[in-house]
Amino acid sequence: MNNESEEFRIKPPLLIALLVLTVLLSFIGTVEIALNGSVGGAFMCRYAWGTVSKTMGIPIMSLLVILLAYPFKLLKVKISTSTLVLLYAVGAAVGMYGIGHYETFASFPVGFSRTLLQTQPEFLPVAESWWWMPPIEVVRRITVGGATTDWGAWSGSIVFWSLYFLVFYLFGSSVMLLFRRRWLDVEKVPFPYVIATHEIITAFSGESKPERTKSLFVIGFLIALVYEFQIMMTYLFPWWPDVLAFRGTPVEDTSPQGCVCLFSNHPIASAIVWFPGYSKNILPFFIYYLAPLEVLFTVWVFQIIIMVLAQIAYTMGYYTGVFNMGSACRVRAWGGFEISPLYGPPYYWMWMTMIGGTTAVTVMMIFHARGYIAETIRLAMRGGKSPEEAHEPFTYRQIYMFIVASAIILLAFCFSAGLSIGTALSVLIVGAFINVVAAAYVLGLSGCGYIHNRGYWPSWPLRLIWFQNRPETYTTDWVMTHTFLATGVNHVTMGLQTGAYLTIQNLKMGGLARINLRDIFVLTTIASVIAIFVAMITRVWIVNLLGVGRVPIWGECSVTDWCDNDFGDYDRAPASGFQLTAGIVGFIVTMVLFLIRARFLWWPIHPVGFIIATSIAPNHMKEWTTFLAAWIAKWLTLRVGGSKAYEKYAVPFVSGGVAGYAVSNLIAYLIGTVRFFIPF
Secondary structure, X not given: OOOOOOXXXXXXXXXXXXXXXXXXXXXXXXXXXXXXXXXXXXXXXXXXXXXXXOXXXXXXXXXXXXXXXXXXXXXXXXXXXXXXXXXXXXXXXXXXXXXXXXXXXXXXXXXXXXXXXXXXXXXXXXHHHOOOOOOHHHHHHHHOOOOOOOHHHHHHHHHHHHHXXXXXXXXXXXXXXXXXXXXXXXXXXOOHHHHHHHHHHHHHOOOOOXXXXXXXXXXXXXXXXXXHHHHHHHHHOOOOOOOOOOOOEOOEEEOOOOEEEEOOOOOOOOOOOOOOOEEOOOHHHHHHXXXXXXXXXXXXXXXXXXXXXXXXXXXXXXXXXXXXXXXXXXXXXXXXXXXXXXXXOOOOHHHHHHXXXXXXXXXXXXXXXXXXXXXXXXXXXXXXXXXXXXXOOOOHXXXXXXXXXXXXXXXXXXXXXXXXXHHHHHHHHHHHHHHHHHHHHHHHHHOOOOOXXXXXHHHHHHHOOOOOOOOOOOOHHHHHHHHHHOHHHOOOOOOOOHHHHHHHHHHHHHHHOOEOHHHHHHHHHHHHHHHHHHHHHHHHHHHHHHOOOOOOOOOOOOHHHOOOOOHHHHHHOOOHHHHHHHHHHHHHHHHHHHHHHHHOOOOOOOHHHHHHHHOXXXXXXXXXXXXXXXXXXXXXXXXHHHHHHHHHHHHHHHHHXXXXXXXXXXXXXXXXXXXXXXXX
């Protein structure tokens, strides 16, 4: 490790090399995601070099660049811990922005432009008038493929969607700069994925560790690798024994992500009103094991509370017909909101959390940090660099200038996209600030990005503008506001939270490795800008080359039906009054839980656990069982061996598991690439 008395600085030659690597990885990764998407199945939905999981959003590339550097160490090439951390930072930027989740690849910029082909005649002239839409005759060429890319026609779309990601990165990262010292230095928010990756870096850097510790890392690595190998072989060869039942059974189905949905004829689904299913995914277990014990405890306890209350509500006449649906329909309200214990009456759990609970988390973050924020404002007004700012990347005056400037840039971008003042402010205040602060804090504490699923809820700020009297006809304001608010949160890499997640985790890693934080931030920012533009350009090129017949992308619908743009989804959701009332209740419940926890140290219920248990994404991914398993394992670890056993043995084991999972993704993508060219 670096000398504790000095910080590592990035020299210009090293910076240039890292940025060249950013270009190469972003290009190669984007091509790879297209080829594996063409193969389909698990190679589209489970494996990745960008990010995996709707909740955790692990940037696999940040692990792969570390793991692929290891063979050089075997050749006696000197690679310092600082270099590995910088590779991690670049890999994280590439994973988040240069490759992203498959749905991000499938959405921007080509998927959105493709909607021109299905947009209804009355709205088509409006969509064609947008400066970021290529001409419809150019879009038609992607249907067949083999087309020479018309860069002039696609330039507007490339620039617009690159700016979209960039403006939200600038604002989100600026806000994270403000909260950095409070969260990382004072509260010591863990950020489980960073803890696991730092342990991997430590293991590969050659630091002296007990043999038992190294052995446990290897054991975790092999367990994850063998587990994922079994899943991969199940998808590759029909004759391979389906030991883990990933091909499904007559009573349940398993998605490529490992989410198990119960059919209506399943013994549990036919008896229990609310049982969301369970997860066979091994990665959440490893990540959530590193979360605080009380958060893990609260998640599974509240899930049981929801089950009991749903059963009581059923006896009172709610959820009629619920036993005719499987667990997936109950979770996603596909049979109607009235039949979903998560979405519908009498509790409206999802609305309570996603509206009120999210707002309450952000309010409490500001309330708990009120003294800290007041201090930063005082120091910003005074000027200069005080001792309190000695370890900050920038002075507080500069940070507040970044926040104000990036907010203005974000609003200007929204106006350029056709948003009105009211909707642009809703995107800034709710989408880019309230949701981002809450999501980043919950991710940092638990490892779970609970906010990532568009599922009807993100349009709630617009109900304060339109309430029930929405526009009678589609407008640019309506369509683009919903695109930003709804599509923008559907996955970790969809834009709104991406920059905040990336920045705060890279700063966390930089702090652990004692790398100059200004250098880390500058590297993260430049790498993100490069990765964004390279990804957009490469996506346009590869889809034009291969065509949507080979590379599945979104957009097989009107732009007015894109995600939750359509009036039908807006009208099918509970009325504005019900949503906002549920939000107020959720705000109060979450605030009370925060206050009780602050007042009574023995109180076992953590408000973040309540948020996770009642939110849509973890329920959609069926992750409550991984929280339960992680709680049992961690409780036993601490009970038997104490914190010493946890730090010396358990953390290396789960970190090895995360590394093994990453290597399995590397192997799977290479096999998927072979299958693209040589089907077998």
